[in-house]
Amino acid sequence: MNSRTHLSNPLPLSQHILEVPKSATLAINEKSKQLILEGKDVIRLGLGQSPFPVPDSMVSALQAYAAIKDYMAVQGYLPLREAISGFIQHTEGLERSADQIIIGPGSKELLFGLQMVLDCDLLLPAPSWVSYDPQARLLGRNVHWLNCYSEDGWKLTADTLEQHCQNHKGRPQLLILNSPNNPSGACFLESELIALAAVARKFNLIILSDEIYSELHFRGEHQSIARYYPEGTIISNGISKWAGAGGWRLGFFCFPNELRAVLDSMITLASETYTSVSAPIQMASILAFEDSSSILDYIHACRKIMAHIGRHLSALLNQQNIQVVTPEGGFYVLADFSYFRDALTTAGITNANQLAQALLEHTGVAALPGDDFGLKQGLLLRMAFVDFDGHKLLNQVLQDTEYPLNADTPELVHLFSVADKLGEWLNNL
Numbered sequence: 001m002n003s004r005t006h007l008s009n010p011l012p013l014s015q016h017i018l019e020v021p022k023s024a025t026l027a028i029n030e031k032s033k034q035l036i037l038e039g040k041d042v043i044r045l046g047l048g049q050s051p052f053p054v055p056d057s058m059v060s061a062l063q064a065y066a067a068i069k070d071y072m073a074v075q076g077y078l079p080l081r082e083a084i085s086g087f088i089q090h091t092e093g094l095e096r097s098a099d100q101i102i103i104g105p106g107s108k109e110l111l112f113g114l115q116m117v118l119d120c121d122l123l124l125p126a127p128s129w130v131s132y133d134p135q136a137r138l139l140g141r142n143v144h145w146l147n148c149y150s151e152d153g154w155k156l157t158a159d160t161l162e163q164h165c166q167n168h169k170g171r172p173q174l175l176i177l178n179s180p181n182n183p184s185g186a187c188f189l190e191s192e193l194i195a196l197a198a199v200a201r202k203f204n205l206i207i208l209s210d211e212i213y214s215e216l217h218f219r220g221e222h223q224s225i226a227r228y229y230p231e232g233t234i235i236s237n238g239i240s241k242w243a244g245a246g247g248w249r250l251g252f253f254c255f256p257n258e259l260r261a262v263l264d265s266m267i268t269l270a271s272e273t274y275t276s277v278s279a280p281i282q283m284a285s286i287l288a289f290e291d292s293s294s295i296l297d298y299i300h301a302c303r304k305i306m307a308h309i310g311r312h313l314s315a316l317l318n319q320q321n322i323q324v325v326t327p328e329g330g331f332y333v334l335a336d337f338s339y340f341r342d343a344l345t346t347a348g349i350t351n352a353n354q355l356a357q358a359l360l361e362h363t364g365v366a367a368l369p370g371d372d373f374g375l376k377q378g379l380l381l382r383m384a385f386v387d388f389d390g391h392k393l394l395n396q397v398l399q400d401t402e403y404p405l406n407a408d409t410p411e412l413v414h415l416f417s418v419a420d421k422l423g424e425w426l427n428n429l
C-alpha cells in the first residue's frame, strides 16, 4: 500500500503561511531568467544584489580559515563583535560594547527573530523593503502602514508618525526605518532624524534602524537614528550590501542597554534555532568592520560608481517623463509612470503588476512592482541599478581614480540604455 495515502488532505499547513501572498518579485525574476535563456536582451533591474565582488582581503581570510570547524558562541565570535563595536564608534560616535551585539545568519533572520520575541504591532513606512511585512504576517502580528509621498522624497515624516501614534495608543509598537532606503534610495537628513526621534521618545516606540546600505550613502553622510534616540534604537547592519557578501549570510544587531532583555531573548532564540553563524565566515568578516585603507578604498570606489549611476539614470528617466526622486544612497530608484496613465490604461495596463509584466515582455526591462513594497496604488516600479560588470568597473576605478564615469562609460552603456528603451515603448503606446 502506498504510505502517501495516509497523509491528510489538504496538508496541515499553518494558516499564517497560507496568508502570506505570493510575491510578484519571484515571478518577474523567473520570467527574466527564462527570457535570458531564450537569448533575449534583458536588463535585469529586479534583484537587489551587489554588483561588486567581496573585497580580496576578506576572500583570502576566508580561504585561510576554511578548516576552522568548531561551533562558535551563540551571540557571535567575540573578536568580530569587538570589531563591530569599533565600527559603530567610528561611524556613529556611539559607545556600544561587544556585549550589546548579536551576530546572525543575515540581518533578515535577525529581523524575524526580533519580531518573534517582541509582542508588538509593526509600523512600516510605505514604501518599505519586501520582507518586513510577510515576516510579521508569519508571526500573526498586526502591521500598520504609514504613507509616504514623493514630495517628501518618499521619507516618513514626524507628523505622519505622530498622527498614527496619537490614534493608536495602547499596544506596544515596533517601527522599522531603513536609510539608505530600499526601494527609494532616500536617506534621512539629521533634522528629519531628530524630529522622528522626538516622536518615538514621546510614544515609547522601539525602533529597528535597518542600515544595511549605510556605507553606500553617496556623500558618505549616513547617520543612524540611534544618535538621537539611543535608548530605543536597535541598529541592524551587515556585510550583504556594502561589502558585496549577500551570500555569506552575516548580519548583526546592536542593542542599547535599555533593551537588554530583548537581546537576551534573541540569544535564547538563536541557541534553539541556528546556534551560530559559520565560523570561517565570522572570522573573515572582521576585516569588513576594520578601519583599514583597503576596505575604505573599496567602499569609496563602490560609492562613487553607484552615485554616478543613480544620478545619471535618474536624469535619463526624468527626461523620458518617468518620474524619479534622485537616490542618495544604495542601489535603487523608485520610478513613477503615472505621466503615461492614459496611454497605459488604453493598452489595458492599470496597475504596477501589469506594468512590470508588460515592460519585461515588450522592452526586456525587468523591474519590480511597487505593490511588494507596500505601495498598493499607483504605477510605481523599483529599479535596482546593478546590471553591469561590477568586478571590472570596480577594478578600473581602484586602479585609476580619474577613470571617467559618464554617459559613455563602456561598462554602463547597456544599463543606461534602459531609459531610451522605456521611453520608446511608452511613447508608442
Ligand SMILES: Cc1ncc(COP(=O)(O)O)c(C=O)c1O
Binding pocket: 048, 105, 106, 107, 108, 109, 129, 178, 182, 210, 212, 237, 238, 239, 240, 246, 249, 250, 251
Ligand atoms: C532593506 C534591506 N534590509 C535587509 C536586507 C537583508 O539583508 P541580509 O542579507 O543581511 O539578510 C535586505 C536585502 O535585500 C534589504 O534590502
